Amino acid sequence: MELDELFEYCSTKPYATSGFPFDKNLLTFRVGGKIFAMIAIHFWEAGNRNIILKCNPDYAEELRERYEDITFGHTMNKKHWNTIYLKGGFTRDQLVEWIDISYDLVYDTLSRTELISLGKKEI
Numbered sequence: 001m002e003l004d005e006l007f008e009y010c011s012t013k014p015y016a017t018s019g020f021p022f023d024k025n026l027l028t029f030r031v032g033g034k035i036f037a038m039i040a041i042h043f044w045e046a047g048n049r050n051i052i053l054k055c056n057p058d059y060a061e062e063l064r065e066r067y068e069d070i071t072f073g074h075t076m077n078k079k080h081w082n083t084i085y086l087k088g089g090f091t092r093d094q095l096v097e098w099i100d101i102s103y104d105l106v107y108d109t110l111s112r113t114e115l116i117s118l119g120k121k122e123i
Contacts, residue, residue, distance in 0.1 A: 001092055003044055006051060009096065010037050013103045015118045032114045036106040037099060038076075049086040051095075052076060053102035063098075 001009075010029040011018055013036075018029050029037040038052040055063065057079045063070045064082065069089040073081025084098065110118075 001086060001095055003039070003041075003049075006037075006039065006099075010099060010103075013099075014107075016103070031103060031107050032110040032118055034106045034109065036102045050083050051086070051099075052081055052083050053098050054080055054105045055082050055098070055101060056080075056105065059101075 007018070007027075010016060013029070013031065015031050016029055016036075017031075018027060020026060021028055025040055025042040027039045027041055028035050036054055040048075040050070043050065052073045052075075054073075060072075060080065060082050064072065067089050069085040069087045071083050071085075072078035074083050082098075084095065086095070
């Protein structure tokens with residue numbers, strides 16, 4: 001997946017926002033103010049294409065064992081985040097699934113108040 005495709009897909013998630021809250025190199029995707037994906041632009045441009053995604057701890061470990069292109073999430077909680085290097089070791093559909101899982105994990109932690117502030121009706 002190319003950078004523009006990742007940006008487009010992550011941006012289509014309901015209530016997702018993107019930006020550079022830390023510096024001009026770290027593109028983040030958030031829902032309710034909480035990060036579900038990150039891309040280091042300077043690494044991407046240098047050929048080290050990767051995305052950092054949240055993951056269930058057991059599944060995160062399973063993915064790391066199964067794929068050499070998946071490691072712990074650099075700069076993040078290594079138990080809950082994976083860095084996925086886009087070197088062709090898995091399919092586009094798998095990557096989309098992992099983005100969906102990351103988004104869902106973060107979305108599911110949002111409080112009732114946070115959901116209402118996003119524009120959802122009373123729950």
